[in-house]
Amino acid sequence: MALPKTPDSNPVDYIDEEDFIALEIPWEASGERLDKVLAGALPDYSRNRLKTWVEAGAVTVDGKVTRARYLLRGGESVKVYPQEMPEQFAFQAEDIPLDVVHEDASLIVINKPAGLVVHPAAGNWSGTLLNGLLFRYPELVQLPRAGIVHRLDKETSGLMVVARTDLAQTALVRQLQExxxxxxxxxxxxxxxxxxxxxxxxxxxxxxxxxxxxxxxxxxxxxxxxxxxxxxxxxxxxxxxxxxxxxxxxxxxxxxxxxxxxxxxxxxxxxxxxxxxxxxxxxxxxxxxxxxxxxxxxxxxxxxxxxxxxxxxxxxxxxxxxxxxxxxxxxxxxxxxxxxxx
Missing domain, CATH: 3.30.2350.10 (Pseudouridine synthase)
Structure with a gap:
């Protein structure tokens, strides 16, 4: 449910110096769940993300921390304190040891250990092979997926190739397809x-x-x-x-x-x-x-x-x-x- 707007007001009032979003819950929202109303009022954030913030205590209703399934009465003052999400750091360089088997101007061959995730994803937003590659080869930030063209499961060990240039990445992807x-x-x-x-x-x-x-x-x-x-x-x-x-x-x-x-x-x-x-x-x-x-x-x-x-x-x-x-x-x-x- 989206909160109603009027010509002189916006349901999302402001983000002030303290970095919170202030909302006034309309009376028409009485009986609605907090997470549902937030999702309608703040479409730039996913419902799951907003729910996570509520459960983490980053949302208050009339100054009190509550639960995502809290039923609103209408007329409450809500403050939402946006939290940094793990995926915001997914492509940061990290000093992770890499067993480099070969490197030249076009490609890198890695002997991946078991236990190392190849690419950031839900549950593994850091500490991946990609993060380690960006630390050792900063130029890979210019390539899609930091040059990674194929993957191994987290608990599978062994050899992987990574591209270092656009041309090499295109060529390797084509070879995999062919x-x-x-x-x-x-x-x-x-x-x-x-x-x-x-x-x-x-x-x-x-x-x-x-x-x-x-x-x-x-x-x-x-x-x-x-x-x-x-x-x-x-x-x-x-x-x-x-x-x-x-x-x-x-x-x-x-x-x-x-x-x-x-x-x-x-x-x-x-x-x-x-x-x-x-x-x-x-x-x-x-x-x-x-x-x-x-x-x-x-x-x-x-x-x-x-x-x-x-x-x-x-x-x-x-x-x-x-x-x-x-x-x-x-x-x-x-x-x-x-x-x-x-």
Missing amino acids: RTVGRRYLAWVWGTPAAQGKIQAMVARDQRDRLKMAVHSIQGKPAITLYRRLANGHFAQAPVSLLECRLETGRTHQIRVHLESLGFPLLGDPVYRKKAPNVAKELPLYRQALHAYALSLIHPESKQVVQWYRLPPDDLNALLPAVGMTAADLPDEPKLETPLAS
Whole structure:
């Protein structure tokens, strides 16, 4: 409900030196919830934001802090003290350690640790890879998303490429669209998949849980994952396999969703774990066992195929003896090849 205006008055009276917005609630608003009336009176702010301010005590009604669902009587004096929101600081530089594998005038390759969010979003407005990039490479503030062209899940480790120029960013985005960026992952899964396979299944937002993705036969976007089994092992008599996965598309949670759909969820995955054995809770791992170990692409300047390779971090190396595997089961650096050979 919007507050009525008259020729000589405005429901939003002023923002004075003390930085609050003064409102007089009209009698017609009697019986309305405070957050609803505020949303109508202050359209520049979202209802969720205003509700957050009310619950934080930054809104007073007749000088008293109240709740968002407070029912107004009409005639009250309301003061709103706008609060800085976390997203206002999303693109600030922060001194975050980065494992830089390669850098040149066109691009940067990062070996991202597990636990690092790539891009600011709700719940993670700071402390992200983007914030760290802006600290180390201030010029990236001129590029969309600070040059980031693809992402890894927060708890997935491994190689990512970041553009340093407009031309490089355009070229890398085009390569991703044309599927000429080679991305290889190591994935430890429960069970024993076939020696190799191709998973071709649509991936879409899960209709029952909007924080998850799911395989759908009709809805969603096409997604293709190639895999081959590198080693077999076990944990507490439950079979475990080490897979090399290659992406032909890059959908959100693609490898995790695809492998779970076949009945082979990743070890340590807290979200996609259907058919994980009962012993999964005893596993000494606290994130999904997924590492982007090899990255290849056509360099935007030289036009040559280039490749980078990084073995898994300490937590996944420590997993090997626990599942009956050794470092000898890990793959060597892949042969340099034009991406997309399947």
